[in-house]
């Protein structure tokens with residue numbers, strides 16, 4: 308057996324039978340198992356390596372799934388998945404039809420709440436605690452939240468209410484001093500101060516003694532907040548921000564010390580009210596390359612397990628890197644340009660901007676709403692902020708875009724990376740809805756580049772405008788098209804005819820146009836003449852171009868966005884409003900009105916019927 312202790316676990320309760328030294332060996336096995344799988348499939352390695360002991364300690368004390376465990380983001384929960392009946396299928400992690408990368412209620416009873424977006428765990432846990440109390444049950448509810456996720460406003464909204472309600476709730480703050488990149492903000496500084504305070508260092512040494520001393524106080528007394536305050540807070544917490552919010556604060560404690568965590572959890576089970584346990588862990592723990600570069604190993608593709616090296620990058624540059632370079636060039640020409648990211652400097656490519664223009668770059672933490680209103684404030688004072696967010700996370704900032712940016716017609720440029728199908732991260736992360744949630748915002752101009760060259764030009768146009776703009780582009784490599792020096796003008800609201808045709812007009816946005824052109828070629832071979840148009844803008848729509856092509860029998864819209872409310876809907880509305888619908892038919896191709904599973908981007912495009920052969924077949928069928 309490669310993993311003797313792990314393979315003996317038939318159900319999570321078996322963990323309770325292991326001694327501490329066996330659990331320590333089990334932790335080692337789990338790490339090896341996780342590293343081996345992620346090296347093959349890719350995944351969130353460093354976060355999951357950091358929580359192994361914490362997971363084992365929780366499973367050895369609490370009674371899941373009767374007790375509820377809610378992971379924030381859920382990218383650190385691989386041990387939890389492996390221990391809860393998913394070991395044998397773990398080799399399918401993040402693959403189509405396989406184990407999902409985040410806790411998922413459809414996958415296991417142990418996954419108490421579906422996650423993927425950050426900072427939701429305390430709200431969800433509080434909801435479960437309130438429901439439990441209303442039902443008169445006695446189970447524990449535990450939220451595990453990272454120091455990065457704690458920078459999100461929703462986490463504070465929940466802490467604020469939880470402290471006030473007073474329901475029994477355990478929040479474990481997993482502080483590894485990192486978000487994806489280095490954690491930012493005053494709260495992060497506050498946590499560091501707690502860790503480096505002399506009391507903490509002394510107490511860390513004495514922690515075993517401290518915990519041993521707690522039972523001597525007497526169980527009953529221990530339950531009271533006063534004792535916790537006296538014995539732990541007063542000794543350890545400078546400031547006590549969590550105490551002020553109404554939580555009993557305990558920590559910081561070493562999150563890799565299983566016996567210490569077990570003792571703490573046993574005692575916390577006896578306590579009432581909201582409790583926050585601050586554990587200190589190392590991101591990437593136990594795998595040297597991940598410990599050295601926790602940012603690189605936060606979420607990683609396939610890599611060599613021995614060396615930790617990824618295969619060399621070949622082919623075209625990514626959309627992200629083209630955006631990154633273009634923005635730096637544009638910022639050199641326009642000193643009003645600033646750049647804002649919500650905890651994704653590497654992911655959005657803004658890290659390089661921050662190195663070039665440290666004073667004009669702002670990482671606000673996991674705070675998309677704040678990022679957008681911060682931008683609106685800067686724009687109201689004469690700057691042109693570029694807010695780079697992943698499409699899926701920008702969903703959080705809908706109201707800020709509407710109320711703070713568009714209503715005041717402010718020159719903020721929203722750059723939405725990872726628009727469309729992202730692949731292995733699955734339904735929590737697909738950027739499937741941005742065209743739908745942006746196109747009804749008055750004053751907004753929505754650009755959709757078909758390739759990386761157009762991305763550069765559209766970005767240049769967007770930052771030259773004095774009104775709200777959004778540019779959306781996908782995850783991954785570009786088309787490998789030539790990138791001209793300088794920037795070409797892109798007239799707002801003007802489409803580009805890529806191919807003439809008389810039977811069908813395919814109107815598309817984004818890189819799917821390349822597949823649409825292949826579909827047109829296939830149709831040509833079957834005697835059907837199809838025009839292809841790069842619409843470039845979802846708003847304003849080039850109505851003149853649509854009228855020009857209205858002689859065709861069938862118009863087809865193509866987009867990597869939900870067909871519900873997206874680009875195709877915009878065309879449908881125009882056809883209806885102009886009466887052109889009486890003379891031609893419309894077929895909308897795009898993402899179906901449901902959540903799309905995980906898989907490679909190509910597998911998922913096939914699933915959605917967006918490969919050239921599939922498009923051609925659907926068009927032919929509709930014509931008939």
Ligand SMILES: Cc1ncc(C[n+]2csc(CCOP(=O)(O)OP(=O)(O)O)c2C)c(N)n1
Pocket residue numbers: 354357380382383423424425452453454455456457483485486487590605649650651673675700703
């Ligand atoms: C709303 C939202 N914004 C951004 C992200 C991207 N993201 C995923 S994990 C992460 C960092 C989380 O840091 P932390 O909670 O400390 O967990 P760690 O990775 O350090 O274990 C970020 C920014 C997200 N998942 N959700």
Ligand SMILES: CC(=O)[C@@H](O)[C@H](O)COP(=O)(O)O
Pocket residue numbers: 351380382423487605606654725729732782
């Ligand atoms: C968990 C999370 O939200 C991020 O780590 C995300 O998975 C990153 O995605 P990319 O790999 O596309 O940057």
Ligand SMILES: [Mg+2]
Pocket residue numbers: 453454455456481482483484485486
């Ligand atoms: Mg962290």
